[in-house]
Amino acid sequence: MRTPQLPEAIATRSYFDREFGKQAIKLLPNEYYVTREDVVLTTVLGSCVAACIRDETAGVGGMNHFMLPDDDGAGAGADRLLSASMRYGSYALEVLINELLKMGARRERLEAKVFGGGAVLANMTTLNIGDRNAEFVLRYLKAEEIRVAAQDLRGPHARRVSYFPLTGLALVRRLTRQDDQVVVERNERALARAIASSATAPAKGGAELFSRRAPSAAVS
Secondary structure: OOOOOOHHHEOOEEEEEOOOOEEEEEOOOOOEEEEOOOOEEEEEEOOOEEEEEEEOOOOEEEEEOEOEOOOOOOOOOOOOOHHHHHOEHHHHHHHHHHHHHHOOOOHHHOEEEEEEOOOOOHHHHHHOHHHHHHHHHHHHHHHOOOEEEEEEEOOOOEEEEEEEOOOOEEEEEEEOOHHHHHHHHHHHHHHHHHHHHHHHOOOOOOOOOOOOOOOOEEEO
16 A cells, blocks of 8 residues: 655644543544554544554554545545545545554554444435445455454444553443534534535545543443
8 A cells, every 4th residue: 555644634633631641632534643652542423434443562553533435536646635535534544554554563463443434414314424434444444354353333423432542442432412412513514515515516536522421431
């Protein structure tokens, strides 16, 4: 696999998470992060999917957050905008795996945990984005012979995922509070508008909120 350097896609938003007592890196859509540090990687998902992949022996792990399965063969030339590339799972997974390998991971030792693909809006159910993302990530990892150790995909809920690359622990919190849903639904509507806009455009070739009262489910 060949991918360009993508520094603009590396998550840069960090804060100290008092719940977990350690530094946290917040991933937005189209971002990824790979590390050897004892940190928590966190993201909020609606119909999007996050893949968390690590090599326990090498002590390196990472996460990405993508919005759509692939670009239907639109091409990955250097002239494509980064945001247009990283929004697709085919690019986001390729970048994440390559960055892990650069940091000493071995492909045969990689394990993945995957989350998201929810149907949180009625019109997104019609577009089938969540299901398509969920099917894609499982199909991609199977083709790459990367073992899926755990998954929490599909369903009607948005999710907050907290992943600890040093240990491989993943915590999933389903977002049910009114204010959580407002933020996620706003993002989902923006995605639906972007999809509709791209479908009518000529071909070119190409706030983190969550309930601390809700229990987290550990995915081991």
